[in-house]
Amino acid sequence: MSQTQAVLRALAEPRRVAILKLVGSRELRAGEISRQFRTTRPAISQHLRVLTKAGLLTERREGTRRFYRIRREGFAELRSFLDSFWTERLGVLKEEAEKEARSTRGR
Amino acid sequence: MSQTQAVLRALAEPRRVAILKLVGSRELRAGEISRQFRTTRPAISQHLRVLTKAGLLTERREGTRRFYRIRREGFAELRSFLDSFWTERLGVLKEEAEKEARSTRGR
DNA sequence: GCCGAATTTAAGTTGACACTAACGAAAGCG
DNA sequence: CGCTTTCGTTAGTGTCAACTTAAATTCGGC
Numbered sequence: 001m002s003q004t005q006a007v008l009r010a011l012a013e014p015r016r017v018a019i020l021k022l023v024g025s026r027e028l029r030a031g032e033i034s035r036q037f038r039t040t041r042p043a044i045s046q047h048l049r050v051l052t053k054a055g056l057l058t059e060r061r062e063g064t065r066r067f068y069r070i071r072r073e074g075f076a077e078l079r080s081f082l083d084s085f086w087t088e089r090l091g092v093l094k095e096e097a098e099k100e101a102r103s104t105r106g107r
Numbered sequence: 108m109s110q111t112q113a114v115l116r117a118l119a120e121p122r123r124v125a126i127l128k129l130v131g132s133r134e135l136r137a138g139e140i141s142r143q144f145r146t147t148r149p150a151i152s153q154h155l156r157v158l159t160k161a162g163l164l165t166e167r168r169e170g171t172r173r174f175y176r177i178r179r180e181g182f183a184e185l186r187s188f189l190d191s192f193w194t195e196r197l198g199v200l201k202e203e204a205e206k207e208a209r210s211t212r213g214r
Numbered sequence: 215g216c217c218g219a220a221t222t223t224a225a226g227t228t229g230a231c232a233c234t235a236a237c238g239a240a241a242g243c244g
Numbered sequence: 245c246g247c248t249t250t251c252g253t254t255a256g257t258g259t260c261a262a263c264t265t266a267a268a269t270t271c272g273g274c
Contacts, residue, residue: 005121012119013232014112024192030251043233045252064241064250075193082189085131086182120262137221150263152222171220171271216274223268230261238253244246 003055007078010054015039016047020056020070027060027069110162114185117161122146123154127163127177134167134176 010016019033034044048068051057055074060067117123126140141151155175158164162181167174 001121005119005124008115008124009119012112012116014108015232017112017115020192031249034251039232040234041251042235042253046232049252064239066251070192072193075189079186079189079193082182082186085127085177086179086186122262138219141221146262147264148221149223149265153262156222168270171269173221218271218273220271221269223266225266226264228261228263231259233258234256236254236256239251240249241251242247242249244248 004077004081006054007056007074010050010056013047013050016051019044019047019051023057023068024070027067030066030068033068111184111188113161114163114181117157117163120154120157123158126151126154126158130164130175131177134174137173137175140175 011020015037018037022028022033022036030045030048031041033048034041037044048057048059052059052068056071057074058069058071060069118127122144125144129135129140129143137152137155138148140155141148144151155164155166159166159175163178164181165176165178167176
């Protein structure tokens with residue numbers, strides 16, 4: 001799975017977006033994050049893992065505590081992906097689309 | 108549900124991204140699109156509806172045929188959303204996050 | 215008006231994933 | 245060492261959404 005798709009899937013969940021917003025301004029501990037929501041800690045923990053794996057978050061351990069902070073570079077790839085739709089450079093897109101379609105075609 | 112989240116959810120599905128790429132360069136009929144994939148026509152039709160509802164596609168009817176074309180403006184909101192993470196304007200983000208968290212907090 | 219083509223809608227099934235409850239791990243502290 | 249705090253992992257459950265098959269809709273042509 002492409003990194004861009006991983007990012008998109010991570011952002012598709014509203015709660016994960018809310019977490020990113022929280023962590024955008026300052027580093028926060030896992031507990032502080034989960035305390036902001038009505039869900040349980042494990043739920044948030046799983047979201048944190050997905051976000052980290054997608055490259056949108058960095059984790060810093062200090063003893064038994066874990067600090068999370070946004071990782072802005074993680075958005076770069078998605079940004080250029082979006083720009084490829086926004087602008088008119090579509091030759092590349094066309095090729096990609098046809099390549100991808102070829103791999104699942106065949107009826 | 109916010110429009111941005113609708114767009115994110117629409118893009119989370121790889122097949123829908125592939126459709127967008129196909130339709131990025133030229134207008135295509137529903138049948139032409141579905142013929143590119145291994146799935147059935149109804150499956151593609153449902154994807155087209157999701158994409159249209161998210162504002163990423165425009166539909167043009169001509170007799171019994173329907174033409175689909177990418178709608179670039181649909182990406183604008185998501186772009187500025189992304190930029191808000193990318194850049195340092197985080198005061199707004201912080202407020203939004205806390206407002207959103209408040210609405211689901213309460214343990 | 216009937217027939218066929220293009221496409222969507224409806225109904226039902228299945229798989230993915232977000233959630234909860236229980237347990238486990240690792241560090242700090244007395 | 246035992247106790248507590250902080251956090252993650254595992255196993256199980258429910259819900260939602262993507263898919264398929266079948267039927268309905270909408271239009272054009274004869």
